[in-house]
Amino acid sequence: MxxxxxxxxxxxxxxxxxxxxxxxxxxxxxxxxxxxxxxxxxxxxxxxxxxxxxxxxxxxxxxxxxxxxxxxxxxxxxxxxxxxxxxxxxxxxRPGAEALVHAQDKAVMRERLTAVGAPCPPWRRVATEAEVREFGDEHGWPVVLKAIRGGYDGRGVWICDDPAEAAEVLGGGVALMAEAYVPFERELAVLVARSPHGQGVSYPVVETVQRDGICVEVLAPAPGLDPEHAAEAQRVGLKIANELGVTGLLAVEMFQTKTGMLVNELAMRPHNSGHWTIEGARTSQFEQHLRAVLDLPLGSPSMTAPVVVMANVLGGDDPDLFARYEHVMAHDPGVKVHFYGKEVRPGRKIGHVTALGDDLASVRERARHAAVYLSEGIYT
Amino acid sequence: MxxxxxxxxxxxxxxxxxxxxxxxxxxxxxxxxxxxxxxxxxxxxxxxxxxxxxxxxxxxxxxxxxxxxxxxxxxxxxxxxxxxxxxxxxxxxRPGAEALVHAQDKAVMRERLTAVGAPCPPWRRVATEAEVREFGDEHGWPVVLKAIRGGYDGRGVWICDDPAEAAEVLGGGVALMAEAYVPFERELAVLVARSPHGQGVSYPVVETVQRDGICVEVLAPAPGLDPEHAAEAQRVGLKIANELGVTGLLAVEMFQTKTGMLVNELAMRPHNSGHWTIEGARTSQFEQHLRAVLDLPLGSPSMTAPVVVMANVLGGDDPDLFARYEHVMAHDPGVKVHFYGKEVRPGRKIGHVTALGDDLASVRERARHAAVYLSEGIYT
CATH class of the missing domain: 3.40.50.20 (Rossmann fold)
Incomplete structure (x- = not known):
């Protein structure tokens, strides 16, 4: 020691x-x-x-x-x-194998969430075209095929319009499951922490905006979300953490639909949907994860501003990111720039920016402007 | 690169x-x-x-x-x-030698501040008891003797009630200056940043509370400070940074007296009086210093809460600091704990805590409780 x-x-x-x-x-x-x-x-x-x-x-x-x-x-x-x-x-x-398997194996996750009553889309394990066809005939097309293990950032997910497309994915040789395509209104995420003692806290529910399967923007709190729905999402997050025995962070990605919320994915670690907490919450998700895995009392998840927007910075064609700091910082002395010390490659997540304030439209615009400029060097 | x-x-x-x-x-x-x-x-x-x-x-x-x-x-x-x-x-x-010398040599600092019209206590270089006696007879006793170079955290400062005490200090063989003892009401500090481009920003003026020459508590903003006095202190800070050609941070420690403010000390680096900015300002002093020395546009110094209090954690008799985290974090999920990874020795600055909120008395009490408990393991 x-x-x-x-x-x-x-x-x-x-x-x-x-x-x-x-x-x-x-x-x-x-x-x-x-x-x-x-x-x-x-x-x-x-x-x-x-x-x-x-x-x-x-x-x-x-x-x-x-x-x-x-x-x-x-x-x-x-x-x-x-x-x-x-x-x-x-x-x-922490988390232990019995908890973490639910973030590693999507079929195990679906079985368990179904058993504990967490809302999920219809799903089944599939190995043949006939099984996918049967599933699609029951739940409608398109059918979403997912690699049971190993997918992330949109990889390992295929939206199949018909059995022929499904057959092609089945030919790839990975273990698959089918899920009903969810016509969602938007995507939400709830981030909770749980310690070995069993203490749990939930951050405010956020809206996540994806492009090509990659999270590009997070709005905290989720704009216009009915307080009852927000509380329900937090309850679902805390319940899953408890039922699965999670220690550390649990991010629950959800679909908001006309008829309610459905759990999409789980992650048991700091999560892109929680980067806003570095400046936007009294306890960042990174500190919270450390506190949780060390079985220390958890920190306050309360927000430091009414509205916080995080936008991911994706690599562009010009790798000289530092040269673009000057404009972004001069344009907006309040925007927070994060770079991950990674090689800049087109489309790769290389950093993020966070803006905070009172008005969603202007905060969102500030984050968007900074992220686009850092990526592309274009003033928009 | x-x-x-x-x-x-x-x-x-x-x-x-x-x-x-x-x-x-x-x-x-x-x-x-x-x-x-x-x-x-x-x-x-x-x-x-x-x-x-x-x-x-x-x-x-x-x-x-x-x-x-x-x-x-x-x-x-x-x-x-x-x-x-x-x-x-x-x-x-950055800062360069011509600026930094003013934070290294108190006599050079006093000469220069006097020349640029920054308010200072009466002072002079002294080498003999006769010179100190003459100074004391003119400006009153006690007389403050200061090592011209090398003092910090109360070291290198002697408050002498009479010529005999001064003689003892003079016997120590370091170059000294005398200053009039300032009957101050409280101590303030203003932290500014200046970039090579000449951009300057000032953080809100804070009150610093010292014990035995060591800063133990910082209240941001300085409670009850007249807005005109606060603006004047910020103008003095920015003026000194500009006149001295400071690049990076400049902390100006001041005495508030019945008749106005006097500059006490300068530091050209991140400063204990600015630790509150890590959570309490949109741009921490550490990020600000990096931005300034890299000649990047400076970040917003605005506060993230109406009241922020930082309390230093001094080492106590029991080195097992981590064992005391549990109480502090359970008692107050919003308090922020910082430990510097240093060996715990009695009286040594080993960390600090920060509390944020709306009400000075309660925020100050939260910070005090956490700092005392981390130091001593005593619930007060």
Missing amino acids: PDAGMPVVGMVGAGQLARMTQQAAIGLGVDLRVLAGGTGESAARVISDVRVGDYRDLDDLRDFAKGCAVVTFDHEHVPTGHIAALAADGIAV | PDAGMPVVGMVGAGQLARMTQQAAIGLGVDLRVLAGGTGESAARVISDVRVGDYRDLDDLRDFAKGCAVVTFDHEHVPTGHIAALAADGIAV
């Missing part, structure tokens, strides 16, 4: 989520260690205690975990069995 | 100011390098690019500066001549 009794938190993965967790760890005085694929990764560039290894290798995970008070994750790709093996070694892994 | 055109900022010193600057650097995607005395220092524990060396050694400074877009400081102890030598090498050093 370092001085002052401060624990070492091990985070598997060294992407931007671990990088932003380091900002919170520095504040709390907690030592953050990451397991990186290489020293050039986003979080590895800003953390002293970087271990290079393979998260698919149990020996690497065991070496990494030595001396950590708790092990947690910046992604869901660690094999469930390895997580269970670490726990069997006596290591505190 | 790393990817995306991001510059390397070199900060000489690796204390808590550099440590908290790293949180801001991570956000901006700027690479922070520190010159540390050892790898166990506060900032060295949370930064990848740590160079170990001696800030009094010009060769070490030159090696350190290679590849940095700009060099700045977390303390004022680098010899002025070395800073000038780096600049002569073509290195951007």
Whole structure:
């Protein structure tokens, strides 16, 4: 143990989520260690205690975990069995394998959510064209096919208009499930935290705006959301966290439809839909995750401004991002710029901006302007 | 240059100011390098690019500066001549030697402030008991003797009731100046930033509460300060920054007296009186310092809550600080805890807490309770 009794938190993965967790760890005085694929990764560039290894290798995970008070994750790709093996070694892994599997395996997630009464779209496991056809005939076309494991940011999701399209996806050889296509009005997300003690808190429900399966904008709180629906979404989030035994953060992505809300996806880590909390909430999601996995009392999720908008910055054609800081900062002294220290490639999430204020239209416009300019260098 | 055109900022010193600057650097995607005395220092524990060396050694400074877009400081102890030598090498050093000398040499500071019309207490350089006696006879006793160079946190300041006490201090062999003892009502501080372009911003004026020469509490904004006096203090801060050619932050510590405000001390770096800005202002002083030394447009200094109180956490007898987090966080989910990753020693500044809200008395009480509990483990 370092001085002052401060624990070492091990985070598997060294992407931007671990990088932003380091900002919170520095504040709390907690030592953050990451397991990186290489020293050039986003979080590895800003953390002293970087271990290079393979998260698919149990020996690497065991070496990494030595001396950590708790092990947690910046992604869901660690094999469930390895997580269970670490726990069997006596290591505190949060979330644990029994919870995390619901963020790794969409079919297990759907089974469990159905069992606990969380609202989901109709779904079934499918392996043949006949099964998809039968599902589509019952629930309508298009049918959404999803890879049961491994998808993210729109990858591993196919919207099939007819059995022929489904057959093509089935030919890809990955385990699939079918879901009814949900004609949603908009997408919402609720972020909750739960500690091993069982304490839970929920952030305000947000609206997420996706483009090509990638989150591009988050509006906090979700504009015009009926307070009863907001409270219901928070109850669903806290209930899922509790029923699944989540420790740490749980992000619940939802569809808002004419007839109510349906759970779309789960993530058990800091989440893109919660980046706004860095400036927009009294406790950022990154600090909250650390507090939860360390079983510390959770922090206040209350907002620091009436309206907060986060816009992702995607890489454009010109990699010289720093040259574009000048305009963005001069144009708006209140906008907050975040860059993840990643190589700039077209379409890649390389950062985000956050704007705060009283009026949704103007706050949203400020965030949009900054994000577009940082991406493209175009004044819009 | 790393990817995306991001510059390397070199900060000489690796204390808590550099440590908290790293949180801001991570956000901006700027690479922070520190010159540390050892790898166990506060900032060295949370930064990848740590160079170990001696800030009094010009060769070490030159090696350190290679590849940095700009060099700045977390303390004022680098010899002025070395800073000038780096600049002569073509290195951007901010603040430069001609500005920084005013934060290093109290006599030079007083001469210059007097010349530019900033309000100061009566003062003179003194070398003999006769000179101190003459000064005291003119301006009254007690007389404040100050080491012209090297003092901080109450060190290097002696309040002498009579010539005999002054004689004892004079015997210590350091260069001294005498100042009239100011019967102040309270202490204020104004923090401003200035960029090489000449852009300046000022944070709201705060009240600082000192105990034994160490800042223990900062109240933002200064309670009950007349708006005209607040504006005047901000004008004085911006004027000093401009007249002295400061680049980066300038903290101006002031005495509020019955007849007006007097400048006490200057610092040209992030400052204890500005720690409240991490959560309490739209742009933290650490981000502001980076923006200023990089000649980026400055960020908004506006407050995120009507009242913000910062209380320093001093080391107590029990080093196990982490064990005391649980009570503090459970007692108040909104209080923000900062620990500097330093060895806990009695009386040492090891961290701070910040509370935000609407009502001064309750916000101040929340910060006080948390700081006392973290220091002493006593519920008060």
